[in-house]
Amino acid sequence: MASDPSWVSTRINEAHKANPSVAESVLKNVEELLKAQMSERQLSSKELAEIAKTLIAANIAAPPEAEADK
Amino acid sequence: MRIKSILLSWFRGAATPVSLEPNCMSMVVYGVNGSGKSSFVDAIEYVQKNGKIGHLAHEYSGKNQEKGIPNTHRPKCEKTEIRVTLKDGNELGIEIKSDGSSVRSGAGACEIDAWEYHRTVLRQDEVANFIHATKGGKYSALLPLLGLHPMEVAAENLRQLGKSIDQQAKLSDSKTTLRQIETKKKATFGTKSDVEILEIVEKLHSKYCQDKKETKAELSRCEQLEQQLNTRIAQLSTDGRRHIALQGAAHLSLKIQVDAVRAASVKLASVVEPLITEKLEILEFTNIFVNKLEDKETEVTCPACGRAIPANSFQMHVNAERKRLEETIKIFNDRRSAIGALSDTVKSLKSYLGKADVQPWRDQLVKESYSENFLHLDSLDGEALRTSCEEEHLKGIEDKLLPLIAKAAADSKDAPPDAKQLSIDKHTVEVAKEAINANDQVATVIRAESLISFIKSLEEGIRKEIRSQSKTIIAEISADIRVMWDILHPGKAIEDICLYVPKDADKAIDIRLKFYDVDQDSPRLTLSEGYRNGLGLCIFLAMAKREGDKDRPLFLDDVVVSFDRLHRGMVVGLIEKEFSKRQVVILTHDREWYTELRQLLDEKTWVFKTLLPYESPDIGIRWSHKTTTFADARGQLKDRPDSAGNDARKIMDVELSFIADRLQLKLPYMRAEKNDKRTAHDFLVCLIADGKSVYQKKFEKDYVIHSEAIEALEKADRLLLAWGNRASHSFDIVRPEATKLIDACEKALDSFKCLSCDKRVTFTEAAGSKWVQCQCGNMRWQYGKT
Numbered sequence: 001m002a003s004d005p006s007w008v009s010t011r012i013n014e015a016h017k018a019n020p021s022v023a024e025s026v027l028k029n030v031e032e033l034l035k036a037q038m039s040e041r042q043l044s045s046k047e048l049a050e051i052a053k054t055l056i057a058a059n060i061a062a063p064p065e066a067e068a069d070k
Numbered sequence: 071m072r073i074k075s076i077l078l079s080w081f082r083g084a085a086t087p088v089s090l091e092p093n094c095m096s097m098v099v100y101g102v103n104g105s106g107k108s109s110f111v112d113a114i115e116y117v118q119k120n121g122k123i124g125h126l127a128h129e130y131s132g133k134n135q136e137k138g139i140p141n142t143h144r145p146k147c148e149k150t151e152i153r154v155t156l157k158d159g160n161e162l163g164i165e166i167k168s169d170g171s172s173v174r175s176g177a178g179a180c181e182i183d184a185w186e187y188h189r190t191v192l193r194q195d196e197v198a199n200f201i202h203a204t205k206g207g208k209y210s211a212l213l214p215l216l217g218l219h220p221m222e223v224a225a226e227n228l229r230q231l232g233k234s235i236d237q238q239a240k241l242s243d244s245k246t247t248l249r250q251i252e253t254k255k256k257a258t259f260g261t262k263s264d265v266e267i268l269e270i271v272e273k274l275h276s277k278y279c280q281d282k283k284e285t286k287a288e289l290s291r292c293e294q295l296e297q298q299l300n301t302r303i304a305q306l307s308t309d310g311r312r313h314i315a316l317q318g319a320a321h322l323s324l325k326i327q328v329d330a331v332r333a334a335s336v337k338l339a340s341v342v343e344p345l346i347t348e349k350l351e352i353l354e355f356t357n358i359f360v361n362k363l364e365d366k367e368t369e370v371t372c373p374a375c376g377r378a379i380p381a382n383s384f385q386m387h388v389n390a391e392r393k394r395l396e397e398t399i400k401i402f403n404d405r406r407s408a409i410g411a412l413s414d415t416v417k418s419l420k421s422y423l424g425k426a427d428v429q430p431w432r433d434q435l436v437k438e439s440y441s442e443n444f445l446h447l448d449s450l451d452g453e454a455l456r457t458s459c460e461e462e463h464l465k466g467i468e469d470k471l472l473p474l475i476a477k478a479a480a481d482s483k484d485a486p487p488d489a490k491q492l493s494i495d496k497h498t499v500e501v502a503k504e505a506i507n508a509n510d511q512v513a514t515v516i517r518a519e520s521l522i523s524f525i526k527s528l529e530e531g532i533r534k535e536i537r538s539q540s541k542t543i544i545a546e547i548s549a550d551i552r553v554m555w556d557i558l559h560p561g562k563a564i565e566d567i568c569l570y571v572p573k574d575a576d577k578a579i580d581i582r583l584k585f586y587d588v589d590q591d592s593p594r595l596t597l598s599e600g601y602r603n604g605l606g607l608c609i610f611l612a613m614a615k616r617e618g619d620k621d622r623p624l625f626l627d628d629v630v631v632s633f634d635r636l637h638r639g640m641v642v643g644l645i646e647k648e649f650s651k652r653q654v655v656i657l658t659h660d661r662e663w664y665t666e667l668r669q670l671l672d673e674k675t676w677v678f679k680t681l682l683p684y685e686s687p688d689i690g691i692r693w694s695h696k697t698t699t700f701a702d703a704r705g706q707l708k709d710r711p712d713s714a715g716n717d718a719r720k721i722m723d724v725e726l727s728f729i730a731d732r733l734q735l736k737l738p739y740m741r742a743e744k745n746d747k748r749t750a751h752d753f754l755v756c757l758i759a760d761g762k763s764v765y766q767k768k769f770e771k772d773y774v775i776h777s778e779a780i781e782a783l784e785k786a787d788r789l790l791l792a793w794g795n796r797a798s799h800s801f802d803i804v805r806p807e808a809t810k811l812i813d814a815c816e817k818a819l820d821s822f823k824c825l826s827c828d829k830r831v832t833f834t835e836a837a838g839s840k841w842v843q844c845q846c847g848n849m850r851w852q853y854g855k856t
Contacts, residue, residue: 015527
């Protein structure tokens with residue numbers, strides 16, 4: 001599936017439309033993950049915790065679009 | 071990739087090396103029950119399931135099935151071995167050691183490992199498995215075909231990631247803290263807006279911090295204010311400072327927090343107690359589960375609901391259980407947060423009432439019978455409460471600490487005005503500072519929640535994609551099932567068979583159909599066992615068909631046992647029509663069907679072999695050098711010559727009926743079933759009469775009547791009349807007679823086979839459809855009487 005991941009971008013765009021305040025860097029990060037290990041195997045809770053930390057940090061570092069637009 | 075051969079040594083029924091050799095063609099193998107047909111299928115299953123055979127997965131076969139896999143009589147010096155050779159010459163060799171462990175070698179492993187067992191092998195007892203499986207089981211069986219596994223993995227990872235973000239962002243704790251701050255804010259500022267609160271802070275700043283450098287940062291203002299107020303409080307009299315400490319204690323919302331913990335505990339108990347009872351029962355079965363999980367194909371009984379589920383579905387089942395527990399986990403976290411808040415308040419109370427300025431007040435209260443209250447306060451460990459907070463702790467706090475807070479509130483009422491004002495302002499600033507800080511926390515919570523919502527949307531989107539793609543593929547498979555069903559059951563009133571994804575259900579697939587125009591949600595409602603098996607075969611073949619481009623072999627092991635004669639015949643048509651370009655290996659113990667297959671399937675693409683009846687483990691599986699089934703009859707000569715003779719007669723009845731059909735033999739008209747009950751003698755009479763003028767063999771450049779063949783047919787007819795009937799009806803036949811009868815019958819059938827090309831005279835049509843001939847044309851038969 002890593003060679004044909006067109007569904008990843010489509011679904012990320014849709015999810016982003018529903019949640020526009022999520023930072024762009026999070027989208028990129030999740031896209032890369034879904035094109036690689038997240039579609040290949042069930043990740044351990046430790047690995048998921050690390051990803052969660054990274055995403056939380058990425059989402060805080062960038063101002064939410066909704067706020068930035070104000 | 072097709073199979074060239076499967077060689078077995080001391081594996082299951084095999085002794086010295088025995089090889090199934092389709093030579094990349096399709097193949098029909100006949101053998102009576104126990105002759106060793108399934109040993110070859112077991113070998114394929116062993117190879118594909120990494121050393122496990124489903125029907126050997128029981129308590130007596132040993133951890134590695136070492137008690138069931140090797141031949142029981144294997145000499146110590148011999149090895150148990152499987153060797154599969156593929157079309158490209160690559161080979162997969164597996165040597166199985168005494169403890170059941172194995173060593174694999176050869177380049178063929180790569181190709182064979184890619185085969186999916188459930189799309190390669192269909193056994194007699196598995197035909198209706200798909201129909202009888204749960205919706206989840208059906209989904210699991212179809213999942214590899216749907217090609218959606220990566221999406222399934224992604225969706226599950228996202229679901230777990232959402233929970234992980236919740237935990238890492240400490241959302242539950244943050245929300246509890248924010249709720250508490252909101253409560254304090256309301257109690258202190260009423261319905262005032264954030265702007266109004268900031269104005270109050272600004273006024274207080276102007277009042278107490280005139281000499282301080284002006285700052286616009288709201289938090290800095292609060293901090294400067296706190297500093298100034300503390301300095302002023304420190305300058306107060308002891309009485310004033312005591313009043314302020316007591317007012318601090320009086321402001322603590324200990325009662326609310328005790329009630330919050332109690333409410334959360336009650337809520338938790340109501341869901342947790344029945345759960346614990348249930349989970350204890352589950353624990354008893356856990357070990358069995360863990361052991362059985364090694365074999366992904368084995369069905370295990372779910373200890374929670376009692377359903378039989380394939381081990382590979384267990385993961386999904388567990389996830390569903392975890393989802394069920396989500397609400398409990400949330401309640402648990404809420405209670406933990408409430409206890410955390412109570413713990414902080416108890417620590418604040420200890421801090422306020424532990425101040426040196428409050429000591430005289432405490433001494434006075436000890437004299438007024440509050441000594442136990444202070445003893446309780448001093449002995450209470452606020453931090454320890456976090457890990458253990460039971461009803462007795464709550465009751466202790468209520469009984470002993472609330473009176474102290476009430477007393478502090480009462481005694482601080484009459485504080486000196488300056489101290490009173492300082493206390494009020496200090497409290498105002500503290501709450502304002504928390505409220506300002508909370509704004510940042512709110513933003514953090516909103517960000518974390520939006521991140522979780524994004525991940526959830528993504529998961530839902532992927533699940534939607536899975537459903538959508540599943541529907542497309544399922545529709546294609548359903549169309550194939552319907553085509554195959556129509557071939558098997560033309561004109562029957564069972565229509566619109568289709569697989570479908572049930573509404574509002576993920577990871578589930580079911581089958582529905584129309585039975586005499588009435589919708590049925592399951593084939594199990596109306597279909598007989600035979601029809602269910604027919605449908606099971608169609609489903610297996612429809613799923614296998616989707617891998618058609620890969621030209622992988624199909625093994626059908628005794629799959630028509632419950633089919634009647636008519637439908638067995640239809641299976642041949644189905645395989646010829648839908649799988650003419652695939653390698654199909656059919657194994658059967660049904661002699662009549664084998665004969666039918668041998669007559670109907672094209673010898674150019676099909677190989678026919680028969681196994682000899684099994685004698686003993688040290689002799690093992692043996693091939694007959696004949697393609698007919700007379701070996702069965704000979705196997706009975708020793709003990710039951712009458713049965714041997716009867717078998718020979720039955721073989722002739724069936725074989726000659728097919729030959730007569732292929733030669734378009736003209737027979738006297740017989741009405742209805744009588745036509746189907748003609749005997750070998752009926753056919754032989756016509757074959758002999760016609761053969762004398764239309765059965766020819768090549769002699770030099772011309773054709774002459776095949777007189778040797780006619781003689782063989784005449785001899786067989788004579789012996790069948792003399793001994794065949796006796797064998798069948800009066801059982802009065804001796805071994806030499808039965809032997810002669812079998813030999814004569816076999817010779818008669820062989821007389822239709824060419825000695826040069828080894829093909830029957832019915833092999834192909836020739837000369838404008840008037841003649842049939844063998845492959846090389848040395849023998850020919852002209853249709854009908856000339």
